[in-house]
Amino acid sequence: MQYKNLGRSGLRVSQLSYGAWVTFGNQLDVKEAKVLLQACRDAGVNFFDNAEVYANGRAEEIMGQAIRDLGWRRSDVVISTKLFWGGQGPNDKGLSRKHVVEGLRGSLRRLALDYVDVVYCHRPDASTPVEETVRAMNWVIDQGWAFYWGTSEWSAQQITEAWAVANRLDLVGPIVEQPEYNLFSRHKVESEFLPLYSTYGIGLTTWSPLASGVLSGKYGKGDIPADSRFALDNYKNLANRSLVDDASKSEWAKTYRR
Template structure:
């Protein structure tokens, strides 16, 4: 496994990580989670991602119980969670000081941990001043409940504003952002955030490298395998948006490139994300042991992604963002 600094921080995270979204609590229990987490650690993964909203908190409970039963040394791993959707009450969601403090305390209780390493604002909150959020996240860090704070799916303008507030108040700014990033979703990471890497040392822990499984190639011809994510009732609308002819056609055209490299499509897609030097860690997901083993082998094919291969991939997906002159 390769370990990278989380942006400009001193923290090192595995280039490939594992996230509990969809799987923990919806498809997997503690016993299943233990096996998958064990396989991740065998592959050298040290970063595990979660959120208060995943399975309505059950994902945090499962991860915490599994890690406790596995007997892992807490300092050997990096755990993250995210706050925004904590419940149905008017103050159970958003990024107010009240919800951030109550939310992290509830998450830590579910995880059965004294702290998380990374704490994210899961989405921007238009109804709360960013200064209130910056101050609250710093207070959480001061209490030792989190070591670093960051954002998820914020705009570059919002992240910049948070940093300007933090600098003005001599506080800690967001060290990392967690955006969607894959061969089908590139603009935010490759263009919008471009100034932030240099200006603020922003690190990225990206999610959905397989575009919810589409880039694995398992949805060929729009067929939805039993037990897959798109077979879940809650994800059928996402399936309808994702399994369209244009996208499936691009996936089919990528398969020959993967075959020439002698790797599965899933590994090609994950490695492509990890090839970006601004990505600190690619968060993978899996519900089966063999999927974890296969996904983690993606780190081994990074050297195969030569400039020529990357150019061929770009010619297939045909969505490489145009860089503004000042970013080149």
């Protein structure tokens, strides 16, 4: 396994990471999670990602319990989580100072950790001033609850605005963005974000490299394996994405499945 610095930070992460979306709490419980996580560690993976919204918090609980049961040394692994969708209440979602603070406290409680290495803003929040979010992220870092912060599915303009606030206030800006990146979703990574790499040293931790499994060739129009994520009640909407139809019609996908 090769390791690289995350953005311009000194944090070293494995080139491959494991994310708990869909699997933990929807398909796997603690017993199976321990086997999977240990297989990752045996292969040299040290980077593990989660979010408060995954399985309504259950994914964080499973990951935390599995790590405790496996007896891993905390300094050997890099754990990240993401904040935005924390519940149904009016202040249980978004990137207000209130939700950033309370949301991260909740994540740490479920993970049974004193801190995460990276905390992400899971989506941009148009209803909260970016300065409030930047200040809140720096506050949780100052408390020792996280070492770094980043963004997920933000635009280049929004990341630039966050960095402008951070520079003006002499605060820490986001070191990493987590966008979708695969053969059907390339514009942000390959075009829109180009100025961010050199200007701010933004790193990337991309998600859905196989387009939620579409690029594996296992999905065809009307053909959804019973044990796949598209068959889960909470994720059937994924199967309705035009990406499935587009992939099934594309010459690349037809060739790939041969």
